[in-house]
Amino acid sequence: MNEFELIYEVIAPTSCRRDDVVLGIGDDGAVLAPPPGQSLVVVADTLVAGRHFPPGFPAADIGYRAAAVNLSDIAAMGATPLWATLALTLPASDTDWVRGFAAGLADALRPAATALVGGDTTRGPLTVTVQIIGSLPPGTALTRAGARPGDLVYVSGTPGDAAAGLAAWPPPSAPSATLAHLVARFTRPTPRLALGVALRSLASSCIDVSDGLLADAGHLAARSGCAIELDAARLPLSAALREACDAPTALRHALTGGDDYELCFTVPPSALPRLAALADVGMPPLACIGRVHAGAGVRVLDPHGRALEFARPGFDHFGGADEREHSGPMME
């Protein structure tokens, strides 16, 4: 099976169909009919073996995550995904591996109605780059830059679960229900696409939690030119996380663990009634975890109002020589 057959025969049939794909996989490029009058949103994220997923990670979960982390970026922009491309670098041709990978990729793309329209397959160290193009009405994109003093900081879902799941990798052959839940939060994160669209007219800034809540709130603060203060006691820790970890570890996972792919966003007080109404339309749980102030940086306060210190705010690929001292999603 050669490069081209790999793409055509295994991956292509798993893609969902869209009427706006004029020409899909198999030519020098894909031809696409964009929705009239919309802006486009383009995202691209790479997963590197041994760095973004541990050795022995199932091919299907690699495929799922490669798509899901990009769909999460689309969600963080408030866009609706349309089309994906895949650049897959593999050490060897392995049809079973590619079948598993393609199935996992489809597991993420199909519920998002996102068509795989092209890409490239090369031989080399296992590296997966997915790019997704989405759309939204002009002027409605959520960015990192709009937080203002007085806004409140929210997060969706229960951050920290994915880090606890990864810390338990590889899971035992018969994991407890709690552990299986946490591991699935790492292997199969849910992109918050409907929430992202709903936040378009509500949130003043938004980011998806990939590097860790502390680091990603830091990106909001930096790009918005504000300070963010988080309350440790208000972090929505899941029952599973509290059962699996002691309290300091659970807090560390929730703040610095990364890989949650929840949305962290800021909301002006005037929009709070509309935000509350989202609970009635099937959105994930949303928790208010802090406030935006004038200033710079992110602080986490304990219940007594004292600032907590963390050695490492989150995931940084080029963080320097000290990074190997840290546990978490940085794996080598």
Add this chain to the structure above:
Amino acid sequence: MNEFELIYEVIAPTSCRRDDVVLGIGDDGAVLAPPPGQSLVVVADTLVAGRHFPPGFPAADIGYRAAAVNLSDIAAMGATPLWATLALTLPASDTDWVRGFAAGLADALRPAATALVGGDTTRGPLTVTVQIIGSLPPGTALTRAGARPGDLVYVSGTPGDAAAGLAAWPPPSAPSATLAHLVARFTRPTPRLALGVALRSLASSCIDVSDGLLADAGHLAARSGCAIELDAARLPLSAALREACDAPTALRHALTGGDDYELCFTVPPSALPRLAALADVGMPPLACIGRVHAGAGVRVLDPHGRALEFARPGFDHFGGADEREHSGPMME
């Protein structure tokens, strides 16, 4: 310098500006305003160290080629490039390397008026994926599938030069003008963007020569459901190629060498007058090198009408165990 500073501080400023980039590098995604009423064309290609470029290949040439091979795919579709994203996986943070890479990337993107709008930077084995989005009027895309019996087969420029240049890698410190020319054809291929646009209303099928003329003509034949016959004597070998190689080697480079990034296309006889007129508007030289017949596959005929045999039609990343016996662009 961390991951984010690398992107912001070094690569971003080298990008050209476009008014249709609403939000560029630095958020979860880029926001883009597509040209109204146009179709989009999306291409993605990966370069892997030691496979698509030799050890010690200059960072600037890696950056240039990563963009140029994608612009070449855009050209082969007949589209005009608009925006690029970059997924760069690097073994270590190396500012000088990134500066060189960014400069080479800009050398390719800037003449094509293509803005770098986002991407991802990760640590790992050196791998570069560029994706480019272009546009064209609906219904005008060039594909591999439209060749019909009776059409003539053309190629732009002088195929084989890049393979001869790569075969001489690394070049001596003071190469002859001939050798320097051939090496530059590998390190700095010219995407045939204006030609691609001009061929929209002329060519029945089109592909860019990345894998080798024989292999890429084979893609046209396969996707069009036709046979292609090439005349060895009509291949437009450059003076430099003929000076640097004996005749059989020059022929082999031209037919199986790859990396030329010229356009190979088919034209119905009715369009030949308009094709000839392209010579007056500054297009690269075009040579008629064969014909389309009913049937399947590609044959190369010598001046006596005898079919020539080649052990290897072109570049195939997953070609099987025998691939190491072949020289050429496949490097490990």
